[in-house]
Amino acid sequence: MFSHIMLGTSDLEKSRQFYDAFLAELGVPPGAANKNRYFWRANGGTFSVSTPINGEAATIGNGSTTGFAASSTEQVDQAHAVGLAHGGVACEDPPGWRGEGPAALYLAYLRDPDGNKLCLAYRQPKV
DSSP states (O other): OOSEEEEEOSOHHHHHHHHHHHHHTTTOOOOEEETTEEEEEETTEEEEEEOOTTSSOOOOOTTOOEEEEOSSHHHHHHHHHHHHHTTOEEOSSOSEEESSGGGOEEEEEEEOTTOOEEEEEEEOOOO
C-alpha cells in the first residue's frame, strides 16, 4: 500500500546516526544520502528522514506513529534498547505483549531524537 514514509528532522546527521543504529537491529543497511535526506531501503519499502524543503522547522505529528516490523520479541527489545542508547526516548508502556490470543502483538514504543513516535511490532506466526 505504501511506497515510502518520510519524517522531518531538524538535525540530519543526528537523525542518520539514530536510524542507522536503530534500523540495523532490524537488518536494514545504513541510509543513503540524497541532498537534505537519508533513505533506508529493505523488503520493498523505503523509510527516510529529511530537513523540510520549505525551510521551516521540522515538527512531529501529534497522534502519528511509524511502525517497524520485527521478526521476534528479542529483536523488538534489542532495537528498542539501541534506539534509547542513540538518543531515543521511551514512551508509553515498557516493551511487552498487548492484546490476547492470536491477535496479541509484542510492542515497544519510543520517540526518535526529533520526537517522532516509533513502534516496533512483532506478530506471532499463525499456526
